[in-house]
Amino acid sequence: MAIPKAQYSLVILFIFFAVSSSQNVCNPACKAKEPFNCDNPHTFNRNGFPENFTFGAATSAYQIEGAAERALNGWDYFTHRYPGKVPDRSSADVACNSTYLYKEDVKLLKELKVQAYRFSIAWSRVLPKGRLVGGIDEKGITYYNNLINELKANGIEPYVTIFHWDVPQTLEDEYGGFLSPRIVEDFKNYAELLFQRFGDRVKFWITLNQPYSLATKGYGDGSYPPGRCTDCEFGGDSGTEPYIAAHHQLLAHAEAVSLYRKIYEV
Numbered sequence: 001m002a003i004p005k006a007q008y009s010l011v012i013l014f015i016f017f018a019v020s021s022s023q024n025v026c027n028p029a030c031k032a033k034e035p036f037n038c039d040n041p042h043t044f045n046r047n048g049f050p051e052n053f054t055f056g057a058a059t060s061a062y063q064i065e066g067a068a069e070r071a072l073n074g075w076d077y078f079t080h081r082y083p084g085k086v087p088d089r090s091s092a093d094v095a096c097n098s099t100y101l102y103k104e105d106v107k108l109l110k111e112l113k114v115q116a117y118r119f120s121i122a123w124s125r126v127l128p129k130g131r132l133v134g135g136i137d138e139k140g141i142t143y144y145n146n147l148i149n150e151l152k153a154n155g156i157e158p159y160v161t162i163f164h165w166d167v168p169q170t171l172e173d174e175y176g177g178f179l180s181p182r183i184v185e186d187f188k189n190y191a192e193l194l195f196q197r198f199g200d201r202v203k204f205w206i207t208l209n210q211p212y213s214l215a216t217k218g219y220g221d222g223s224y225p226p227g228r229c230t231d232c233e234f235g236g237d238s239g240t241e242p243y244i245a246a247h248h249q250l251l252a253h254a255e256a257v258s259l260y261r262k263i264y265e266v
């Protein structure tokens with residue numbers, strides 16, 4: 001059946017109204033091409049998602065913060081020692097300079113109209129020696145307090161990744177990072193510090209980002225820190241170490257989750 005012209009435009013108008021009256025997640029400045037064309041409410045809208053679906057953006061500490069005002073981690077060491085491992089030979093010594101520019105980043109998130117922001121905490125920014133006995137860097141704690149408060153003040157829910165591959169270099173030097181079972185206790189203590197200091201405002205926690213990648217790239221082909229593999233200059237054993245690193249990540253995850261459920265979940 002052919003739809004008369006006048007009726008057709010009414011249908012279009014109705015759809016457009018339905019889209020613009022629901023929460024609009026489209027940034028008008030974005031001119032992305034199909035299938036996410038911001039100008040086309042048929043392809044870019046949230047009507048296909050449940051009301052309670054959360055839209056967000058995500059980063060990791062090493063990718064955005066820059067290395068200022070924190071102790072070294074495995075990525076710093078790796079990118080300085082083996083610049084050729086990164087195709088453009090860059091490091092994240094400065095990155096987006098989010099250590100200083102986090103307020104601008106939150107402003108950008110607000111412009112994007114996201115409801116949530118997932119970021120990771122740089123372990124060595126809050127525990128320079130990786131372990132509680134090495135002391136807490138209160139400047140680092142303040143940095144994340146400021147970021148969390150800035151997000152909350154802008155109506156953006158923080159989702160915190162506890163570990164996104166940046167092992168404090170001290171722990172690599174001391175006992176080989178995730179190759180040692182000693183990391184399990186240190187990770188648990190680190191996670192507990194975060195629950196204690198940020199748990200009043202942070203209700204969504206991610207223990208580990210992509211544990212598979214750290215195991216296979218850090219210890220299988222050596223393309224990520226600590227750069228170990230059977231034929232790697234740093235040494236390694238591609239047949240066993242990926243499994244050991246994966247095992248210790250799983251144990252670390254389990255300890256942190258169990259501690260959270262017992263004491264900090266409300």
Ligand SMILES: *[C@@H]1O[C@H](CO)[C@@H](O)[C@H](O)[C@H]1NC(C)=O
Nearest residue numbers: 047048049050051052053054
């Ligand atoms: C979200 O909404 C969907 C469908 O609308 C529902 O099945 C689901 O239980 C809801 N989830 C939560 C966490 O409320």
Ligand SMILES: *[C@@H]1O[C@H](CO)[C@@H](O)[C@H](O)[C@H]1NC(C)=O
Nearest residue numbers: 066094096097098099100101
């Ligand atoms: C980072 O941002 C701060 C504040 O704007 C600025 O003073 C500093 O020079 C920047 N650092 C780099 C390396 O660009």
